[in-house]
Amino acid sequence: xxxxxxxxxxxxxxxxxxxxxxxxxxxxxxxxxxxxxxxxxxxxxxxxxxxxxxxxxxxxxxxxxxxxxxxxxxxxxxxxxxxxxxxxxxxxxxxxxxxxxxxxxxxxxxxxxxxxxxxxxxxxxxxxxxxxxxxxxxxxxxxxxxxxxxxxxxxxxxxxxxxxxxxxxxxxxxxxxxxxxxxxxxxxxxxxxxxxxxxxxxxxxxxxxxxxxxxxxxxxxxxxxxxxxxxxxxxxxxxxxxxxxxxxxxxxxxxxxxxxxxxxxxxxxxxxxxxxxxxxxxxxxxxxxxxxxxxxxxxxxxxxxxxxxxxxxxxxxxxxxxxxxxxxxxxxxxxxxxxxxxxxxxxxxxxxxxxxxxxxxxxxxxxxxxxxxxxxxxxxxxxxxxxxxxxxxxxxxxxxxxxxxxxxxxxxxxxxxxxxxxxxxxxxxxxxxxxxxxxxxxxxxxxxxxxxxxxxxxxxxxxxxxxxxxxxxxxxxxxxxxxxxxxxxxxxxxxxxxxxxxxxxxxxxxxxxxxxxxxxxxxxxxxxxxxxxxxxxxxxxxxxxxxxxxxxxxxxxxxxxxxxxxxxxxxxxxxxxxxxxxxxxxxxxxxxxxxxxxxxxxxxxxxxxxxxxxxxxxxxxxxxxxxxxxxxxxxxxxxxxxxxxxxxxxxxxxxxxxxxxxxxxxxxxxxxxxxxxxxxxxxxxxxxxxxxxxxxxxxxxxxxxxxxxxxxxxxxxxxxxxxxxxxxxxxxxxxxxxxxxxxxxxxxxxxxxxxxxxxxxxxxxxxxxxxxxxxxxxxxxxxxxxxxxxxxxxxxxxxxxxxxxxxxxxxxxxxxxxxxxxxxxxxxxxxxxxxxxxxxxxxxxxxxxxxxxxxxxxxxxxxxxxxxxxxxxxxxxxxxxxxxxxxxxxxxxxxxxxxxxxxxxxxxxxxxxxxxxxxxxxxxxxxxxxxxxxxxxxxxxxxxxxxxxxxxxxxxxxxxxxxxxxxxxxxxxxxxxxxxxxxx
Numbered sequence: 001x002x003x004x005x006x007x008x009x010x011x012x013x014x015x016x017x018x019x020x021x022x023x024x025x026x027x028x029x030x031x032x033x034x035x036x037x038x039x040x041x042x043x044x045x046x047x048x049x050x051x052x053x054x055x056x057x058x059x060x061x062x063x064x065x066x067x068x069x070x071x072x073x074x075x076x077x078x079x080x081x082x083x084x085x086x087x088x089x090x091x092x093x094x095x096x097x098x099x100x101x102x103x104x105x106x107x108x109x110x111x112x113x114x115x116x117x118x119x120x121x122x123x124x125x126x127x128x129x130x131x132x133x134x135x136x137x138x139x140x141x142x143x144x145x146x147x148x149x150x151x152x153x154x155x156x157x158x159x160x161x162x163x164x165x166x167x168x169x170x171x172x173x174x175x176x177x178x179x180x181x182x183x184x185x186x187x188x189x190x191x192x193x194x195x196x197x198x199x200x201x202x203x204x205x206x207x208x209x210x211x212x213x214x215x216x217x218x219x220x221x222x223x224x225x226x227x228x229x230x231x232x233x234x235x236x237x238x239x240x241x242x243x244x245x246x247x248x249x250x251x252x253x254x255x256x257x258x259x260x261x262x263x264x265x266x267x268x269x270x271x272x273x274x275x276x277x278x279x280x281x282x283x284x285x286x287x288x289x290x291x292x293x294x295x296x297x298x299x300x301x302x303x304x305x306x307x308x309x310x311x312x313x314x315x316x317x318x319x320x321x322x323x324x325x326x327x328x329x330x331x332x333x334x335x336x337x338x339x340x341x342x343x344x345x346x347x348x349x350x351x352x353x354x355x356x357x358x359x360x361x362x363x364x365x366x367x368x369x370x371x372x373x374x375x376x377x378x379x380x381x382x383x384x385x386x387x388x389x390x391x392x393x394x395x396x397x398x399x400x401x402x403x404x405x406x407x408x409x410x411x412x413x414x415x416x417x418x419x420x421x422x423x424x425x426x427x428x429x430x431x432x433x434x435x436x437x438x439x440x441x442x443x444x445x446x447x448x449x450x451x452x453x454x455x456x457x458x459x460x461x462x463x464x465x466x467x468x469x470x471x472x473x474x475x476x477x478x479x480x481x482x483x484x485x486x487x488x489x490x491x492x493x494x495x496x497x498x499x500x501x502x503x504x505x506x507x508x509x510x511x512x513x514x515x516x517x518x519x520x521x522x523x524x525x526x527x528x529x530x531x532x533x534x535x536x537x538x539x540x541x542x543x544x545x546x547x548x549x550x551x552x553x554x555x556x557x558x559x560x561x562x563x564x565x566x567x568x569x570x571x572x573x574x575x576x577x578x579x580x581x582x583x584x585x586x587x588x589x590x591x592x593x594x595x596x597x598x599x600x601x602x603x604x605x606x607x608x609x610x611x612x613x614x615x616x617x618x619x620x621x622x623x624x625x626x627x628x629x630x631x632x633x634x635x636x637x638x639x640x641x642x643x644x645x646x647x648x649x650x651x652x653x654x655x656x657x658x659x660x661x662x663x664x665x666x667x668x669x670x671x672x673x674x675x676x677x678x679x680x681x682x683x684x685x686x687x688x689x690x691x692x693x694x695x696x697x698x699x700x701x702x703x704x705x706x707x708x709x710x711x712x713x714x715x716x717x718x719x720x721x722x723x724x725x726x727x728x729x730x731x732x733x734x735x736x737x738x739x740x741x742x743x744x745x746x747x748x749x750x751x752x753x754x755x756x757x758x759x760x761x762x763x764x765x766x767x768x769x770x771x772x773x774x775x776x777x778x779x780x781x782x783x784x785x786x787x788x789x790x791x792x793x794x795x796x797x798x799x800x801x802x803x804x805x806x807x808x809x810x811x812x813x814x815x816x817x818x819x820x821x822x823x824x825x826x827x828x829x830x831x832x833x834x835x836x837x838x839x840x841x842x843x844x845x846x847x848x849x850x851x852x853x854x855x856x857x858x859x860x861x862x863x864x865x866x867x868x869x870x871x872x873x874x875x876x877x878x879x880x881x882x883x884x885x886x887x888x889x890x891x892x893x894x895x896x897x898x899x900x901x902x903x904x905x906x907x908x909x910x911x912x913x914x915x916x917x918x919x920x921x922x923x924x925x926x927x928x929x930x931x932x933x934x935x936x937x938x939x940x941x942x943x944x945x946x947x948x949x950x951x952x953x954x955x956x957x958x959x960x961x962x963x964x965x966x967x968x969x970x971x972x973x974x975x976x977x978x979x980x981x982x983x984x
Contacts, residue, residue: 003044003046003300003318003319003383003384003400003401004041004042004044004046004316004317004318004319004400004401005042005044005316005317005318005319006042006315006316007311007315007316007317007341009315010312010315010341011033011312011313011314011315011316012033012203012209012313012314013030013031013032013033013034013038013314013315014031014032014033015031017031017032017033018030018031019031019032019034019039019091019092019093020093021036021039021091021092021093021094021095021096021097022095022096022097023036023040023045023097023098024097024098024099024105025098028040028043028091028097029043030042030043030091031091032091032092033091033314034090034091034314035063035086035087035088035089035090035091035314036070036072036086036087036089036090036091036095036097037060037063037067037070037085037086037087037089038063038091038310038313038314038316039091040060040070040086041060041310041314041316042314042315042316046059046060046299046300046382046383047059047106047107047299047382047383048060048069048070048072048086048099048106048299049069049070049071049072049099049100049101049102049106050101050102050106050109051069051101051297051509051510051512052101052151052510052511052512052541053511053512054512055101055102055109056297056504056512057106057298057299057381057382057383058070058297058299058509059298059299059300059301059302059383060086060087060299060302060306061290061301061302061303061306061509061547062087062288062302062303062306062547063087063210063303063305063306063309063310063313064087064088064201064287064306064309065085065087065088065200065240065546065577066287066543066546066547067085067086067087067088067543068508068509068510068541068543068546068547068548069297069509069510070085070086070087071083071084071085071086071100071151071152071510071542072084072086072089072097072098072099072100072152073097073098073099073100073152073153074089074095074096074097074257075096076096077155077157078155078157078158078159078160079159079160079161080154080155080157081154081580082100082151082152082153082154083100083151083152083542083578085542085543089257089258090202090257090258092258100151100152100153101151101152107382151541151542159582159589160263161261161263161268161269161270161582162261162263162266162267162268162269162587163268163269163270163271163272163580163582163583163585163586163587164268164270164271164272164586164587165271165272165273165274165586165587165588166271166272166273166274167273167274167275167276168196168273168274168275168276169194169275169276169277170193170194170195170196170234170275170276170277170278171188171193171194171195171277171278171279171466171467171470171471171472172184172185172188172193172194172195172196172277172278172279172280172281172463172466172467172470173195173196173198173241173248173250173275173277173279173280173281174188174195174196174197174198174280174281174283174463174466175198175241175250175280175281175282175283175284175414176198176199176206176282176283176284176285176444176446177197177199177201177204177205177206177235177283178205178206178207178208178283178285178444178445178455179206179207179208179444179452179455179456179459179480180283180443180444180445180449180455180456180458180459180462181197181199181206181281181283181443181444181459182197182204182205182206182220182223182224182227182456182459182478183223183443183455183456183457183458183459183460183463183478184281184283184441184443184459184460184462184463184466185197185227185233185235185281185463186223186226186227186460186463186478187459187460187463187464187467187475187476187477187478188281188463188464188466188467188472188475189226189227189230189232189233189463190230190475190476191464191467191468191472191473191474191475192232192472193232193466193467193470193472194232194233194234195230195232195233195234196233196234196235196236196275196277197227197233197234197235197236198236198239198240198241198252199235199236199237199238199239200237200238200239200240200241200577201237201238202237202238202258203237204220204223204224204227204235204237205220205224206283206285207285207445208220209309209312209313210305210308210309210312210313211308211312211333212312212337212340213481215481215482215483215484216452216481216484218481219480219481223478236252236254238254238255238256238258239252239253239254239255239273240252240253240255240576240577240579241414241576242574242575242576242577242579243414243417243573243574243575243576244280244414244417244418244574245417245418245574246418247276248276248277248278248279248280248439249274249275249276250274250275250276250277250280251272251273251274251275251574251575252272252273252275253270253271253272253273253575253579253583254270254271254272254273255269255270256268256269256270256271257269257270269582270579270580270582270583271583272583272584272586278439278469278470278471279439279440279441279466279467279469279470280439280440280441280466281440281441281442281443281459281462281463281466282414282415282433282440282441282442282443282446283442283443283444283446283459283462284410284411284412284413284414284446285410285411285444285445285446286408286409286410286411286430286445286446286450287408287409287411287546287547288303288304288305288306288330288404288405288406288407288408288409288547289303289406289407289408289409289547289548289550289551290303290404290406290509290547290548290551291325291327291374291375291404291405291406291494292495292496292497292505292506292507292515292551292555293325293374293375293376293377293378293497293498293501293505294375294376294377294378294497294501294502294503294504294505295377295378295379295503295504295505296375296378296402296404296505296506297504297506297509298378298380298383298384298402299382299383299384300318300380300383300384300400300401300402301378301384301401301402301404302401302402302403302404303403303404303405303547304324304326304330304331304334304335304403304404304405305330305334305405306403307322307324307334307338307401307403308333308334308337308338311337311338311341311343312337317338317341317342317343318338318343318399318400318401319343319400320343320344320399320400321343321344321345321346321397321398321399321400322338322343322344322345322346322399322400322401322402322403323345323346323347323348323375323387323397323399323401323402323403324338324345324346324347324348324402324403324404324405325347325348325349325350325374325375325402325403325404325405326347326348326349326350326403326404326405326406327349327350327351327405327406327407327491327492327493327494328405328406328407328489328490328491328492329354329355329358329487329488329489329490329491330405330408330450330489331347331349331403331405332347332358332361332362334403334405335347335362335365335367335403336361336362336365336367338403339365339366339367340365344366345365345366345367345368346367346368346369346370346397346399347362347367347368347369347370348370348373348374348375348387348389348391348393349369349370349371349372349373350372350373350374350391350492350494351371351372351490351492352371352372352392353371354369354371355488355490357487370389370391370392370393370395371392372391372392372393373389373390373391373392373393374389374390374391374494374497374498375387375388375389375390375402375498376388376389376390376394376497376498376500376501377501377502377503378402378503383400384399384400384401384402385398385399386398386399387399387402390498390500390501391498406494406551407429407430407491407493408428408430408445408450409430409431409546409547409549409550410422410428410430410431410432410433410445410446410447410448411445411446412431412432412433412446412572413572413576414576415433415434415436415440415442415446416433416434416571416572417572417573417574418437420433420434420435420436420437421434421568421569422434422569422572423565424563424564424565425448427448427489428448428450428489428491429491429493430448430550431550431569432446432447432448433446433447438469439466439469441462441465441466442462443455443458443459443461443462443463444458444459450486450489451486451487452480452481452484452485452486453480453484453485453486454486456478456479456480456484457477457480459478460477460478460479461477463475463478464477493554495551495554495555495558496515496555496558497515504516507538507548507551507552507555508536508537508538508539508541508545508548508552509547509548510541510542510543510548511536511537511538511539511540511541513536513537513538513548513552515555517536517538518532518536518538518552518555518556518559519555519559521535521536521556522556522559522560527556527560529552529553529556529567529568529569529570530570530571532552532556533545533552533570536552538552539552539570542578545570549569549570553567553568553569554567594617595617596617596619597616597617597618597619597653598618598619599618599619599620599621599650599652599653599749599813600652600749600810600811600813600814601621601650601652601749601751601813601814601817602619603814604814604817604818605621605650605831608624608831609624609625609626610622610623610624610625610831610833611623611624611625611631611833613834613835615653615716615717615834616653616716616717618653618716620650620653620833620834621650621831621833621834622833622834622835623635623638623832623833623834623835623836624638624830624831624832624833626830626831627641627830627832631835634833634835634836635833635835635836635839636836636930636932638830638832638833638835638836639832639836639839639840639932640932641755641828641830641832641836642754642755642799642801642832642836642840643755643756643801643840643932643933644755644756645755645756645757645827645828645829646753646754646755646756646757646758646760646761646824646827646828646829647753647754647755647829647830647831647832647836648751648752648753648761648817648820648821648829648830648831648832649751649752649754649831649832649833649834649836649837650749650750650751650817650831651750651751651752651805651837652748652749652750652751652810652813653716653719653745654700654713654714654715654716654719654745654750655700655712655713655714655715655716655718655719655720655722655723655743655745656711656712656713656714656719656743656744656745656747656748656750656807657711657712657713657714657722657723657726657741657742657743657744657745658709658710658711658712658741658742658743658744659702659709659710659711659712659726659739659740659741660708660709660710660739660740661708661737661738661739661740662708662738663737663738663739664708664709664710664739665677665678665679665704665708665710666737667729667730667734667737667739668687668702668710668712669871669873670729670734670872670873670874671687671689671726671729671873671874672687672688672689672702672873673687673688673689673690673858673863673866673867673868673873673875673876674686674687674688674866674867674868675868675871676702676710677871679702679704680704681704681705681706681707682704682780682781682782683703683704683779683780683781684701684702684703684704684779684780684781684794684795684796685701685702685703685779686699686700686701686779686796687699687700687701687702687866688858688863688866689722689725689873689874689875690858690873690874690875690876690879691854691874691875692874692875692878693875693878694857694875694876694877694878694879694880694881694884695854695855695856695857695875696852696854696856696857696858696860696861696863697718697721697722697725697852697854698714698715698718698721698722698852699715699847699852699863700712700713700714700715700722701713701794701796703781703792703794704781705781705783705792711781711792711807713750713805715848715849715852716849717849717852718849718852719743719745723741723743726741727741729874746810747809747810748792748807748808748809748810749807749808749809749810749812749813749816749817750805750806750807751805751806751807751813751816751817751820752798752799752803752804752805752806752837753803753804753805753806753820753829754797754799754801754802754803754804754840755799755801755802755803756801756802756981756984757827757828757829758801758802758803758804759771759772759773759802759804759984760824760827761820761823761824761827761829762793762804762806762820762824764823764824764826764827765819765820765823765824766784766786766791768786769782769784769793771793773983773984776793776795777795777983778795778796778797778982778983779795779796780794780795781793781794781795786816787819789808789809789812789816790808790809791806791807791808791816792806792807792808793805793806793807794807797844797981797982798840798841798844798846799837799840799841799844800840800841800843800844800975800976800981800982801840801981801982802981802982802984803982806820838927838929839929839930839931842927842928842929842931842938842939842940842974843929843931843932843933843934843938843974843975844973844974844975844976845894845940845971845972845973845974847861847863847892847940848927850906850926850927850940851892851926851927851940851942856890856891856892856942857879857884857889858879859884859885859889859891860889860890860891860892860942860946861891861892862891862892862946862947862972867879887945887948888944888945889944889946890922890923890942890943890944890946891942891943891945891946891947892940892941892942892946892947892972893923893940893941893942893943893946893947893949893950893969893970893972894938894939894940894969894970894971894972894973894974895925895938895939895940895941895954895956895967895968895969895970896934896936896937896938896967896968896970897936897937897938897939897965897966897967898953898965898966898967898968899965899966900936902963902965903937903963903965904925904928904937904938904939904956904965904967905925905928905956905958905961905963906925906926906927906928906939907924907925907958908924908925908956908957908958908963908965909921909923909924909956909957909958909959910922910923910924910925910941910943910954910955910956910957910967911954911955911956911957912952912954912955913952913953913954913955913966915955917955917957917964921957922943922944922945922954923941923942923943923944924941924942925939925940925941925956926939926940926941926942927939927940927941931974933974933975934974938974939967940972943969947969947971949969950969950970950971951968951969951970952968952969953966953967953968953969954966954967954968954969955967
């Protein structure tokens with residue numbers, strides 16, 4: 001028996017433009033204007049998939065974004081996208097779609113055996129069954145469960161499509177283009193306000209697109225034409241408002257999948273817009289909800305409004321007979337339109353009496369009505385064959401389709417994103433917005449206003465109010481079509497199936513949640529709607545409970561003996577509808593995933609054999625080809641260069657901050673734990689700063705350039721945070737200080753000249769400068785002009801060798817770098833990279849980012865003696881908390897590998913020799929290197945009790961590779977304890 005058919009005329013499809021897609025490998029014909037869902041129905045494909053858990057046959061339920069069943073995988077290969085609702089896919093040439101969660105096919109699915117085991121798969125089945133026998137058992141079971149239940153599978157191939165992101169502004173954002181939305185946008189647009197009208201469908205009109213009234217269609221077209229003529233109005237289709245956030249920020253996602261979107265031509269598949277609006281009008285409409293009765297999930301059981309949409313918009317109708325079950329008057333619009341299309345219609349109305357007007361109109365169309373009746377059961381395996389009515393009329397009716405009309409659920413999601421809970425409206429038998437901020441307005445069905453004239457009037461008033469709130473004056477209202485009449489909604493809420501029904505009655509189609517599951521959850525103590533949701537998985541699918549939530553809440557309230565408002569609702573969160581990760585990421589993928597920062601010397605490094613490594617956002621020279629082809633060998637050779645001769649390293653990534661003002665010295669004295677108030681001009685001092693909580697924030701050096709000017713350098717990792725910290729302190733804590741700070745990190749380049757021959761190298765580069773130990777001692781600084789450019793020379797070292805840092809304006813970095821290399825050629829100078837630089841500082845025992853992890857105190861790092869005893873500084877009070885002074889804190893130690901045939905790994909867990917190798921141990925290794933001085937692996941680490949265990953042997957364990965090694969705790973200063981080399 002044929003179930004559905006394409007009507008010979010009517011609909012909004014373009015019959016002159018045939019379209020061919022492929023569905024499960026076979027051709028699927030339709031017309032421009034079809035959705036994948038309407039094309040499937042027109043081709044009599046009623047069974048389109050299998051359910052999530054039981055693998056029951058499932059068909060199309062809805063005609064919009066609320067569709068729970070007809071989910072398909074769209075595209076092939078790298079363009080594959082699973083779990084896409086067929087009702088939201090426009091039929092275009094070349095479209096490829098396939099079914100999911102069925103093997104070998106939806107018609108014959110071997111996993112349908114799950115239906116026989118359904119008594120086992122009740123609420124909490126997974127929680128109760130797969131808990132043991134061991135703690136990690138779920139990891140074993142999970143792959144098998146996912147094969148037995150689930151939806152589509154995503155591809156792991158790189159997405160070839162392009163996604164864009166944009167930022168926009170408007171005076172009035174109108175969400176939804178139904179009658180209320182059109183009226184709101186047009187009224188606001190007439191005021192001169194900048195208006196954005198966002199519609200998720202491909203056409204404007206909302207519910208009007210599903211109607212058959214010529215006058216209403218003319219009104220819709222006139223509104224759309226006027227909106228398009230207004231230069232201050234931007235009306236966009238295929239655009240879903242996914243969320244509302246603070247500051248009237250709306251996130252809109254435009255889906256151009258059905259339009260040309262060739263990434264090679266710069267055409268995006270999706271565009272995410274962050275829109276700031278002065279005011280927002282929500283006209284998001286309402287979603288019809290199903291009724292709960294036995295076997296209400298059979299293919300062919302649909303929402304009554306969906307049947308109406310397919311008839312009027314897509315010219316697709318049941319072949320012979322449809323039964324509509326309802327508890328309100330709106331179902332009769334669908335019944336009348338089906339009858340006009342030649343379908344024999346029977347209505348089972350839960351209500352004992354129906355208005356005379358409805359009876360008269362239905363009678364004129366030959367519609368049979370059974371008052372006081374509901375559906376007792378639906379018969380048919382892979383489609384509807386007949387229904388049994390119960391109640392006042394116990395009859396069996398042969399039919400092709402069943403339409404459910406259980407009332408309407410206002411789409412309150414956006415109005416709730418700001419935290420305002422919806423309220424239950426008894427007259428509408430649904431939740432409506434619980435209120436709005438001053439700049440938000442609502443209109444139409446989302447407010448429980450279901451009459452056409454009333455919705456248009458409400459929308460026009462909301463548009464006028466929004467425009468006025470945005471500062472725009474008089475406007476002309478929008479009026480309803482002349483002959484539009486509003487009928488009573490007249491709903492009699494009904495939530496439970498008829499007594500005595502034995503088949504499965506589904507509340508949530510997508511997640512296979514039945515009325516029995518809700519009852520079991522209640523019996524097992526899950527009384528909160530949030531707990532009910534998670535225990536039963538109700539409303540946790542791609543549809544987010546759009547058709548199921550209110551029925552579930554009502555049933556839970558019934559079982560608890562409370563009202564629906566007392567039961568409450570679950571929390572509505574963005575996004576409103578599923579969206580791809582590509583839309584969220586936009587162009588921020590691959591190398592564009594995060595900003596990339598390049599040193600002023602980057603181009604030179606590229607040309608001269610550098611291999612790069614990411615250090616935060618920076619690309620840093622890791623090692624150079626002159627020293628070797630791999631980092632394991634190259635960095636050792638570069639270390640030997642610095643220890644025995646001289647090397648040149650790029651340190652431009654260090655934070656560089658200029659600090660000026662009469663109170664600059666006092667400011668630094670408060671920021672650093674050690675004294676800076678009396679630092680002489682021409683001197684550099686190493687300093688450490690703390691957070692308010694007494695924990696180390698960063699270390700670095702500061703040079704006094706003049707009486708009121710200082711030049712601070714910070715670690716690369718903390719440069720931004722330190723800058724923000726200094727600005728915060730000046731603006732919020734010490735506004736009385738006359739100090740200005742400016743970041744020079746990108747304005748200046750830095751290069752370290754390190755090694756026993758460092759002075760010789762610089763003297764060759766700058767022959768006119770006196771760089772003797774007397775003229776520029778350790779921790780001295782000087783500015784001088786070379787070749788017309790100011791050069792700042794700081795004598796300081798983090799390698800343990802005689803060393804200098806040369807700072808210059810970024811534009812002159814490469815020329816100065818090349819000059820030093822060329823002039824100092826007789827010394828054998830060569831560049832060295834980050835790996836060697838880090839390894840040199842480990843040998844000297846200097847802490848860096850791996851040790852400065854925002855968890856350690858001054859004393860943990862062996863720097864406690866630096867702190868001034870008399871002066872105040874940020875973090876001083878909390879530094880002396882009892883816990884921060886505990887002798888058993890993890891503190892800095894040096895570590896030497898005792899087993900030459902083994903290797904040390906950063907992150908290894910440290911244990912005492914007598915400990916069981918289990919758990920978090922007594923500390924961990926922070927930094928590791930091969931020491932060219934000691935000819936062994938050494939490391940820095942944090943260990944409970946620190947250096948009071950000096951000389952002890954401990955164990956380093958690396959569980960990921962099942963490795964262990966014996967270590968010896970030593971001083972973290974592996975070389976030159978007396979500092980002779982620094983002062984050479």
